Amino acid sequence: MQSTSETELTAILSNNKKALDKIALDFLPSSHSESTIAKLYDMMRDYPLRGGKGIRGTLCILWCELFGGNREDALTTAAALELFQNWILIHDDIEDESDMRRGSPVLHKKYGVPLSINAGDALHGKMWQLLLKNRDNLSEEMTLDILSQFSEMLNETTEGQQIELAWNSEGNWTIEEKDYLLMVTKKSSWYTCIIPSRLGLILSRAKLGTKSNPDLLEKLVPTGRDLGISFQITDDILNLTASESKYGKEILGDLYEGKRTLMLIHLLRNSSPSERQEIVRTLSKPRSAKSDSEVKQIFQLMKQKGSIDYAKQIALQYYKRSLESFERIPVGDSSSSKAAKNTIKQLYEYLARRDY
């Protein structure tokens, strides 16, 4: 059973998700007299319609409230963050040769790779277009500052994705923990935590018409970086241990994809040379050549060698560090700031300790 605060947090997430979905789905085109173009629109709406938790958009809203801003000023930008997540997942699923996303087949299994790459690009374009709608309510300067944050977010995310994909294409199995941490910071922390918090700060100034302090924008990096690391390690653990119906992706999918996770780094470090050779031999096979039993055996080894417990412990460490950095950030003492602060802390805990 959920605690009271968990129930509250679930309600907040679900309310925000509903509001942001409405903005995104009202904004995305839905019908066209040309049937092929109508099909593109269906593809663009596919992932947004599948749900998701709306974590990034909610973080943006909460950070805006934390710094004394209005929730309404943040909604368009928060919805664009969710569009970012959706278009990049379309491409990510192709790049990783994933099977399932949010409980259904990935987009390219439904429509093929060529159309799906293009639909991702079209949705990407819609993200910028939605951000340009900020002009209607915010100053031109703020609209542009927000666009700059999205541009930085995309730089970081594509660099993180590159690191992970290059390990795969180069068959590199000698990854150390520091490599993994750099990769997840770039691939996950920036778009999941750091940029949503920065956007919240920028947007909190909308009603005042003043600019946020650039130093403060930089001060938001450590808490977001560490929370993102904790979040991604937890996500990787859930990929192995969650129940499939709740998680929405195929369980053990990361082992089929040969993903370099903290558990795998720990396992390889704690294996004999011959064990290591065998694990790498299995993981290096193309996805279709891996048998269920050999994949499960690697999972068993991870449990035996304490790799999963180890990863949980590191995730916890980063969660604690992120919370410490969060507490040091100077925020207002209005009742709405205090409420936002409390909710953000609950969300931090949920992200680092969730079970799906």
Added chain:
Amino acid sequence: MQSTSETELTAILSNNKKALDKIALDFLPSSHSESTIAKLYDMMRDYPLRGGKGIRGTLCILWCELFGGNREDALTTAAALELFQNWILIHDDIEDESDMRRGSPVLHKKYGVPLSINAGDALHGKMWQLLLKNRDNLSEEMTLDILSQFSEMLNETTEGQQIELAWNSEGNWTIEEKDYLLMVTKKSSWYTCIIPSRLGLILSRAKLGTKSNPDLLEKLVPTGRDLGISFQITDDILNLTASESKYGKEILGDLYEGKRTLMLIHLLRNSSPSERQEIVRTLSKPRSAKSDSEVKQIFQLMKQKGSIDYAKQIALQYYKRSLESFERIPVGDSSSSKAAKNTIKQLYEYLARRDY
């Protein structure tokens, strides 16, 4: 031998290309201490370093001058147009399973599909980032207006690409000329002609600090649409008839890819049912299953049935129409406007009649 005006035009294109390449290549990151990220940067610079003609950037500059603007004000935006062309070609080459681009193997033949999709996204992000640099020299309003044009351009281009890819994935061979014209207007005219001209108009107001007339932005559509159609038909003809070393792509590549071109529509329309069945049977095969001789036979049929001459004639019609619409656009009578007008007309002719 080139005529004097051709030599002049070649010099103008080459000068602009050099200036725009410098802006783009100075802007794109080139080194990183992490070797995997440095590899991403190499991938992002790959297509920009391969050359190309700089047509879209040059059109933007010329239209800016046509309306009395300063060349310098247009350079950043013109360079971003070239980045658009480069990132979208990376994705396009994957979607079309192309082999060659500008005389070398396509990016995904060098680095694989996953890394190349991601590199396209990274370069796409850099395009928006470069456009945000307009803030340094232009008003915030103009910077945002330019971003809106890019957003519209991406909408149109992805819709056009969707139409063409859907024909392919659905095995649709009953395309009519009006379908083809809609597809190329969206896929080619918007980003090659219409948006570069609109951007030129917007940018021409930079020194005056005034806004361009929205009606005039709309009046630029017909000439750009028709020029783009003519340009794309010519490009499709060159894919069959050009010399490979000049054209930079594999000759007859469109037949291997099964592309629906005006020549193919004409050929199918002028074939007997049994001929039609045979042509469709060949073109429907996967690329690797097509023999050189059967592909060449379709090309011979196109020549026999007058399909190539027919396409040339339609391209010429659209070129003439685009020129008529162009002449009706009200422009200034300064010497620089007149010079720009003259060069644009030369460029129009080159685009519709070039041999590579």
